[in-house]
Amino acid sequence: MLKLGIIGTGRIAERFMNTAVDGRDIKVVCVYNPRIEGSEKFAERHSIAYVCQSVEDMCGKVDGVYVASPHETHYQYVKTLLNNGVNVLCEKPMSLKKSDILELQNISKEKGLVLMEAVKTAYCPGFNELIRIAQSGRIGTVVDVEASFTRLTPMTTREYLNPVCNGSFMELGSYVLLPVMRLLGSDYKSVYFNSLRAYNGVDTYTKAQIECANGMATVKTGIGAKSEGQLLVTGTKGYILARSPWWMTKHFEVRYEDPDKIETYDFPYESSGLQYELDEFIKRIQMNTQEKMVEKSSEGESIGVSREESLGMADIMEKFIDWNTPELEEIRQSNSVRLEEIKKENKGVKVWAHRGCCYRYPENTLESFEAAAKIPGIAGIELDVQFTKDKEIVVFHDENVKRVTDGDRNVCEYTLKEIKELKIKSNKDAQGNETYATIPTLREVLTLLKPYCEKNGLLINIELKTSVIRYEGIEEKTMKLVEEMEMKDYIVYSSFLRDSVALVKRLDSGAKTGMLATDIYDCIEGMVATKADAIHPYIGSLIYELPKDMNDIPVRVWNVEEPFFNNDDRPLKDWKWDEYVLCGVTDIITNVPERYLV
DSSP states (O other), rough: EEEEEEESSSSHHHHHHIIIIIIIIIIEEEEEEHHHHHHHHHHHHHHHSSEEESSSTTTTTTTTTEEEGGGGHHHHHHHHHHHHHOOOEESSSSSSHHHHHHHHHHHHHHTOOEEEOOOGGGGGGGHOOOOHHHHTTTSSSSSEEEEEEEEOTTSSSGGGGGGGTTTTHHHHHHHHHHHHHHHSSOOOOOEEEEEOOOTTOOOOEEEEEEETTTTEEEEEEESSSSSOOOOOEEEEEEEEOOOOOOOOSSEEEEESTTTTTEEEEEOOOOOTTTHHHHHHHHHHHHHHHOSSSSSOTTTTTTSOOOHHHHHHHHHHHHHHHHHHHHHOOOOOOOHHHHOOOOHTTOOOOOEEEEETTTSSSSSSSSHHHHHHHTTTTOEEEEEEEEEOTTOOEEEEESSSSSBBBBBSGGGGSSOHHHHHHHOOEEOOOTTSSSOOOOOOOOHHHHHHHHHHHHOOOEEEEEEEOSSSSSOTTTTHHHHHHHHHHOOOGEEEEEESSSHHHHHHHHHHSSSSSEEEESSSSHHHHHHHTTTEEEEEEEEEGGOOOOGGGTTTTEEEEEEETTTTTTOOOOOOOOGGGGGGGGGTOOOOEEHHHHHOOO
């Protein structure tokens, strides 16, 4: 049984453990991440024996290592592993420099080690059969390759973190360049780029035109714009068409001048596809050969990424970086000047508490709301309302109470008396004993917060939870309670359901409302349709600057990545909320308001 290690504990590492490892004659025995806490949680989830303190610490424990860390770290990790005699399967791109790739290839050859670049498409049966047919002469001479891979990705993900090492071309370029390198060769003549950019400069959509010795190619990548994701191979006698998602090649067609002559091919594509590259990695280690990066499979077909292809892809990516860097620097300097101007004008982003201080206290509880209300400079508090079985308004987020309480039914299936008996685990007392909170009514919350509203101008965003269960009459009853408590001036009503937002406006045209949606464009469309006063989009959808005619509209954003109190093991990452003002954000609604105000 081969012993493997993993460097990196992010999304691809999780998929690797969940879909590729099971059923194979291997065991993952150690994991490394510079953030030790991340390694420990990953190891616990996947029953991995060792949490390594360094890359060198892995080397005596394993036969091979899967490198699944951020792009900019690949080269140094791979070099360290190879120099310590360890076989490597490295996520694409293996490096962003051609010279780095050549150096790593030479080390692996000198030491007789397996070095593979993990572009999963290169190892799957359907893609390799498509290539075989294209090279067989069946469609004549290949003269053009068009490949597109676009995937809409939230702004909060790592793809947007580093403008140089991330972005659509760095993330997806290896896939679209692979068929170009394979069919037209890696010794290209020229390449030209065009890109669409996010407000921070990251390329969200890139098109590259490549001139080759014996043909031409067009490749497109996108993380912030969507296009047809197909692979089209043009020949002098016919063409091959593989529709999206061609990079997981399950089906393709060979077509000719005669429109009725169509040859279809279908292939299995198991799970995530990572198992194909892992199987090849295991086989190469067992064969202990490293004459070439392309080996022969048992069927005799070439699979994997060749030395020349890896060098060619890295060369084009390096040229993209050289072309991209000057414009990135110009955008960075411009944004820096704009941020300074905004600070001088005191137009920074306002901070709201999401379900109270729900990182330190149980969400939507009186203690969580009180802690938030006491934070100096807090602009508002967001909360959620639902009906009980007897039509009482309670403050709770999920339709089912199971995640937060010791119950397991929908809120609307409990009477107020019954729901008040549910326990929410809270912080321990001074003696270390468990303490518990209860689900509050909206009246209790408003009574608690009213003095802070009147003294500090604190606003309260009441989210009407009507998009899953349509609580008929909750808008009227909630607004009536607000009027009764003389708090109308401090309340903003929001909902994912447009009918609820529109109804609030019909009941009282002077009521302040906000349109909730995951996508910014759905928010804007809903705001127009309901005559809302503000938009409340998911921060991940704010990739580009908002239209200029929205400059005076409150844009209150929220983030689903932040952890809650005592309820999940997600890390508390930095949220660069001050930079979001560049794309039009006026307010953030966060689980940790104290982090930005205290």
